Amino acid sequence: MKLFQKLLIGPAALGLLAPLSASANEVTMSDFVGAQELAVTSTRIEGSKAKLNNLEAGSFSETTTMSGSASFQVGAVDESAITEAITATYSYDIDLNTTFTGEDNLYVGIETGNYSATSVDFALDSSGDGGDTLSVTSMYYQFPLGNYELAVGPKLDSDDLMPTTTSTYSDSFFFGSQYGLASNYFTSQGTGAGVTVSRTFDNGWNTSGSVIATDTTGILTKEGIDILTLSLGYDADNYGGGIVYQKSESICTLVGNHATQLCNDYGITTLLDEGYNSTTFGAYYSPGEETTLSVTSSVIDASVSGATVDTVADFQFAVDRKLGDGTLSASWKTFPFFKVPDLNGTLIRGDDLGSFIELYYTYDVNDSLTITPGVAFAMPATDAASINAGSDDLAFYLYDRTAIGVGATFKF
Structure with a gap:
C-alpha cells in the first residue's frame, strides 16, 4: 500500500512541479x-x-576663454617716401584668458600680420607686422594681493594693468600706428620680462607702477635696459585724468625707428646713450552722453653723454562723438623732435616739425563687424621742398603727406 501510494504521489508531484519548472x-x-x-x-x-x-x-579647459579679431587695412599715402600705391594688409589677433581660482588670470596674446614698415606706409592701429607667422606678443599672470592687483610675466607691456586714464580718445586710425602720434606714445614704451602692480580706490583715485626689462641680458643689471613706469589718476562719472611718468635707460632702442636712425646718424652709441624720462599729463571730459573731449601733453627729457639735449613737448586735442550707429573721431597733435645743428657740436636742440590731423568714422555694422574709413594729413612747420641736406634749420622734417583709407575688423 505504501509503495502504491508512493507511485501515485510521485507522478502527481511531478505534474504539479512541471508548470512551475516551465515558468521558471x-x-x-x-x-x-x-x-x-x-x-x-x-x-x-x-x-x-x-x-x-x-x-x-x-x-580648452572650462576656465579658458578665447577671443580675437581679424582686421583688414586698405589705403594709400600721398607724397609717401615709401610708396604711394594702394596697399592691402591684414592682422590676426588671438586672446587667451585662463583662471585657476576665479580671481586670477593667465593672459596670452598671439598675433600675426603682413604689414611691413619698409614697404607699406599706410597702417592703422590694428595693423600687425608678424611676417605671416603667429607669435606670442604678450604673456603674463595676474592675481590679487590684498587690495592690489599684480602681474608678472616674460612678455609684459609697461602699461598692462595701468588703471590711469589720461585720454579717452579711441586712437584706432592712422595716429595709433605712427611714431610719436599714438596717445601716450612716450610713456607707453617697453615690452619684456617684468612685474606691475596697480590699485583702484573706492573714492575714484588709482595708481600703478611697473618695471620692465626690454632685453634678455638681465633685469635691473648694468648691461640690461630697464624701464620704470609710474601712474596716478582720478576718475569721476563724466571726467577724469592723470599723470604718467616713465624713465628708460635708452632712447635709441625704445622710441622707434626715427630715434634709432638719429642715434646711428650722429654716432650716439650705447656708451653715450643715457636714456630719457617722459611725463604725460592728460584729462578728459564728457559734457553729455554722446561727446568726450581729451587733452594731453607729453614732456620728453633725453640725456646723451657729453652733450646738452633740449627738453621737447607735444600737445594733443581729441574728440569722440557718437553719430548714428557709430562714432566720429578727430584729433590734432603737434610733432616735436630733435635736431643737431652742428655735427661736431655738443648741442641737440628741440625742433617743431609741425602737426598732424586725422578724422575718421567708426561704423558698427553689427556686434562683430566694424568699418573704419578715415583721412589723416600733415601740416609741416617748414616746407619740405625748401630743405636741403646741409640745412642747419631743420635736420628732420615731417613729410607733407596725406593718408586715406579704410579698415575692417571682425571680432570673434
Whole structure:
C-alpha cells in the first residue's frame, strides 16, 4: 500500500512541479535576453563616454576663454617716401584668458600680420607686422594681493594693468600706428620680462607702477635696459585724468625707428646713450552722453653723454562723438623732435616739425563687424621742398603727406 501510494504521489508531484519548472525556465530565458541587451547598451554608453572624454581631452579647459579679431587695412599715402600705391594688409589677433581660482588670470596674446614698415606706409592701429607667422606678443599672470592687483610675466607691456586714464580718445586710425602720434606714445614704451602692480580706490583715485626689462641680458643689471613706469589718476562719472611718468635707460632702442636712425646718424652709441624720462599729463571730459573731449601733453627729457639735449613737448586735442550707429573721431597733435645743428657740436636742440590731423568714422555694422574709413594729413612747420641736406634749420622734417583709407575688423 505504501509503495502504491508512493507511485501515485510521485507522478502527481511531478505534474504539479512541471508548470512551475516551465515558468521558471521562461523567466530565466527572458532575463538572459534582457541581460544581453543591457550589456550591449552599457557597452555603447561606455564607448560614448570614452569618445566624449577623448574629445574633452583635446578641448580648452572650462576656465579658458578665447577671443580675437581679424582686421583688414586698405589705403594709400600721398607724397609717401615709401610708396604711394594702394596697399592691402591684414592682422590676426588671438586672446587667451585662463583662471585657476576665479580671481586670477593667465593672459596670452598671439598675433600675426603682413604689414611691413619698409614697404607699406599706410597702417592703422590694428595693423600687425608678424611676417605671416603667429607669435606670442604678450604673456603674463595676474592675481590679487590684498587690495592690489599684480602681474608678472616674460612678455609684459609697461602699461598692462595701468588703471590711469589720461585720454579717452579711441586712437584706432592712422595716429595709433605712427611714431610719436599714438596717445601716450612716450610713456607707453617697453615690452619684456617684468612685474606691475596697480590699485583702484573706492573714492575714484588709482595708481600703478611697473618695471620692465626690454632685453634678455638681465633685469635691473648694468648691461640690461630697464624701464620704470609710474601712474596716478582720478576718475569721476563724466571726467577724469592723470599723470604718467616713465624713465628708460635708452632712447635709441625704445622710441622707434626715427630715434634709432638719429642715434646711428650722429654716432650716439650705447656708451653715450643715457636714456630719457617722459611725463604725460592728460584729462578728459564728457559734457553729455554722446561727446568726450581729451587733452594731453607729453614732456620728453633725453640725456646723451657729453652733450646738452633740449627738453621737447607735444600737445594733443581729441574728440569722440557718437553719430548714428557709430562714432566720429578727430584729433590734432603737434610733432616735436630733435635736431643737431652742428655735427661736431655738443648741442641737440628741440625742433617743431609741425602737426598732424586725422578724422575718421567708426561704423558698427553689427556686434562683430566694424568699418573704419578715415583721412589723416600733415601740416609741416617748414616746407619740405625748401630743405636741403646741409640745412642747419631743420635736420628732420615731417613729410607733407596725406593718408586715406579704410579698415575692417571682425571680432570673434
